Amino acid sequence: xxxxxxxxxxxxxxxxxxxxxxxxxxxxxxxxxxxxxxxxxxxxxxxxxxxxxxxxxxxxxxxxxxxxxxxxxxxxxxxxxxxxxxxxxxxxxxxxxxxxxxxxxxxxxxxxxxxxxxxxxxxxxxxxxxxxxxxxxxxxxxxxxxxxxxxxxxxxxxxxxxxxxxxxxxxxxxxxxxxxxx
Numbered sequence: 676x677x678x679x680x681x682x683x684x685x686x687x688x689x690x691x692x693x694x695x696x697x698x699x700x701x702x703x704x705x706x707x708x709x710x711x712x713x714x715x716x717x718x719x720x721x722x723x724x725x726x727x728x729x730x731x732x733x734x735x736x737x738x739x740x741x742x743x744x745x746x747x748x749x750x751x752x753x754x755x756x757x758x759x760x761x762x763x764x765x766x767x768x769x770x771x772x773x774x775x776x777x778x779x780x781x782x783x784x785x786x787x788x789x790x791x792x793x794x795x796x797x798x799x800x801x802x803x804x805x806x807x808x809x810x811x812x813x814x815x816x817x818x819x820x821x822x823x824x825x826x827x828x829x830x831x832x833x834x835x836x837x838x839x840x841x842x843x844x845x846x847x848x849x850x851x852x853x854x855x856x857x
Contacts, residue, residue, distance in 0.1 A: 676692075677689070677691040677692035677695065678692040678720055689720060689721050690721075692720065692721070693720075693721045696710075696711060705744060709744070709746060709747070709750065712729045712732065712733065712750050713750055713753065715728070715729050716729050716750070716753050716754050716757050717757065726753075726754045726757040726758050727754070727758060729750065729751075729754045730751060730754040730755065730758065733747050733750050733751040733754065734751065737751065745771060745774040745775040745776035745777075746771075746776050746777070746778050747776075748767055748768065748770055748771025748774055748776045748779055749768070749771055749776050749778035749779050749782060751767045751771075752764045752765075752767035752768040752771060752779065752782055753782070755767055756782075761786065764782075764786070765783065765786055767779075768782045768783045768786070769783070772802075772806075777803065777806055777807060777808040777809075778808070778810075780799055780800070780802060780803030780806060780808045780810075780811055781799070781800070781803060781808060781810045781811055783799045784796050784799035784800045784803065784811070787799060797814070799811075800814040801814070804841075804844075807848060808848075809845040809846070809847075809848030809849055809850030809853065810845070810850050810852060811845070812841045812842060812844050812845025812846075812848070812850060812853055813841075813842070813845060813850070813852055813853060813856055814841060815834075815837075815838060815841075816838065816842065816853075816856040818834065818838075838856070839857065841853075842854075842856045842857045843857065
């Protein structure tokens with residue numbers, strides 16, 4: 676809440692955010708560790724930028740823990756991506772999908788989009804939706820506004836209803852980006 680200014684005072688307070696984060700880490704919160712690791716990959720929200728350290732920590736976690744949360748694969752893939760090792764990142768994201776990570780679906784989709792492979796992009800987004808990844812429900816949300824406005828009312832109705840339904844499904848899964856698109 677403090678990181679995004681969602682407080683009664685409606686103000687951002689990164690120092691208070693860090694204090695609460697550090698307390699959660701000290702109490703052993705896996706969610707805090709996960710979010711802090713993601714922050715450390717990019718060096719955001721008062722976290723040092725250390726993707727190589729995060730990579731090493733997550734690789735150790737995946738190798739030694741028997742009941743590891745699948746979303747750690749997405750963190751590891753992100754670390755490799757930032758370290759400019761896209762093939763290794765892709766390998767990790769694929770392993771994450773096999774282990775049940777929802778976050779790996781959009782990462783694989785975006786990698787396909789960067790290669791301008793729209794068929795693979797769409798496939799990963801559809802697989803992500805089927806698996807329950809809220810982010811994947813933004814599929815087609817980037818329809819060009821001019822193209823939409825230039826369409827006749829039949830086109831707009833054909834496009835709008837499925838988009839709205841999809842965004843609402845993603846929102847029900849907790850994806851705030853779907854609210855933005857709605």
